[in-house]
Amino acid sequence: MMSGYFNGTKAWITNGGIADVHVVVAAVDPELKGRGQASFIVPPKTKGLSQGQKYLKHGIRASHTAEVVLEDVRVPGRCLLGGKEKLDAKLARYREGTSSGKQPAMATFEATRPAVGAQALGVARAAYEFALDYAKERKAFGKPIIMHQAIAFKLANMITEIDAARLLIWRASWLAKNGGYKNAEGSQSKYYASEMAVKVTEDAIQILGGYGYTREYPVERWHRDAKIHTIFEGTSEIQQLVIARAISGLRVE
Numbered sequence: 536m537m538s539g540y541f542n543g544t545k546a547w548i549t550n551g552g553i554a555d556v557h558v559v560v561a562a563v564d565p566e567l568k569g570r571g572q573a574s575f576i577v578p579p580k581t582k583g584l585s586q587g588q589k590y591l592k593h594g595i596r597a598s599h600t601a602e603v604v605l606e607d608v609r610v611p612g613r614c615l616l617g618g619k620e621k622l623d624a625k626l627a628r629y630r631e632g633t634s635s636g637k638q639p640a641m642a643t644f645e646a647t648r649p650a651v652g653a654q655a656l657g658v659a660r661a662a663y664e665f666a667l668d669y670a671k672e673r674k675a676f677g678k679p680i681i682m683h684q685a686i687a688f689k690l691a692n693m694i695t696e697i698d699a700a701r702l703l704i705w706r707a708s709w710l711a712k713n714g715g716y717k718n719a720e721g722s723q724s725k726y727y728a729s730e731m732a733v734k735v736t737e738d739a740i741q742i743l744g745g746y747g748y749t750r751e752y753p754v755e756r757w758h759r760d761a762k763i764h765t766i767f768e769g770t771s772e773i774q775q776l777v778i779a780r781a782i783s784g785l786r787v788e
C-alpha cells in the first residue's frame with residue numbers, strides 16, 4: 536500500500552465481490568516481504584472494490600468464487616486489524632531482527648487448516664455412509680455386494696482412513712486452541728484429510744458402479760467437492776513443504 540491506496544487484483548476469492556465485508560492483506564513495508572503485511576477490513580460498498588471474473592468450477596458449485604479488483608481503494612485507519620500501535624511495534628521488531636515470529640497470514644493457517652480438514656472429512660464420511668448402505672442392499676451374484684471381499688475391504692479401508700483423519704484433525708484442533716504445535720500438525724491434518732477424501736469419494740463411486748457415475752446419486756458430486764480440499768487453504772504440495780520444513784528445521788524448497 537505504497538500510496539495509501541489499495542490497488543491490484545486477487546484471483547480465487549470465496550464470496551469475492553459479493554461478501555458484505557472483505558479482508559485485504561496488503562503490503563505495508565515491502566522490504567520486509569511477507570512479514571511487512573497488515574490486514575484491513577474493507578467495509579461494504581467501499582468505492583473501488585469490485586468483482587472481476589466469476590469462476591465456473593469442477594465442484595463446490597454452490598460456493599461463489601471470483602476475482603476481487605481493487606482500484607484506488609481507501610479505508611479509514613480504524614479498519615486496520617489489531618490497530619496501528621501494535622502493527623508499528625511489530626514491524627519495528629521485524630526491522631531490528633528481534634522477532635522471529637511467523638508471517639501473520641501464515642499464522643492464521645494453523646487454526647484454519649484443521650477446519651478445512653474437517654470439511655474434507657465430512658464429505659468423505661457422507662460418501663462412506665452412502666456407499667456402506669448401498670453395499671448392504673445391492674445384490675450381485677446372489678448376495679449383497681458387501682459380502683464380496685473386494686467391496687468389504689474397500690469399505691474397511693475407507694472407515695479406517697476416515698478415523699485416522701479425524702484423529703489428526705482433533706489433535707491439530709486441540710493444539711491450535713491450547714498451543715503447543717510442534718511439527719506442523721495443522722498441515723498434517725489438512726493434507727491427510729484432503730487426500731483421503733478424494734480417495735474415499737472415488738471408492739464410493741466404484742462401490743455404486745454405474746449409478747455412482749451418474750448425477751442421480753450424490754457420490755459423484757461429493758467426489759468433485761472433495762477435490763478442492765487438496766487445493767485451497769494451501770495445496771497438498773505446500774502442506775508437504777510445511778511439514779518437511781517443520782521436521783527438518785531446514786528451508787526445503
Ligand SMILES: Cc1cc2nc3c(=O)[nH]c(=O)nc-3n(C[C@H](O)[C@H](O)[C@H](O)COP(=O)(O)OP(=O)(O)OC[C@H]3O[C@@H](n4cnc5c(N)ncnc54)[C@H](O)[C@@H]3O)c2cc1C
Nearest residue numbers: 547548549592600763766767768769770771772773776788
Ligand atoms: C474454489 C477456490 C476458492 C478459493 N478461495 C480463496 C479465498 O477465499 N481466499 C484466497 O486468498 N484464496 C482462495 N483460493 C486460492 C487458493 O488458495 C489457491 O488456488 C491455492 O493456494 C493454489 O494457488 P494457485 O492457484 O496460484 O496455484 P499455483 O501456486 O500456481 O500452484 C500450481 C501447482 O504447483 C504446485 N506448487 C506451487 N508452488 C510449489 C512449490 N513451491 N513446491 C511444490 N509445488 C508447488 C501447487 O501445489 C500446485 O499443484 C481459492 C481457490 C479455489 C480454487
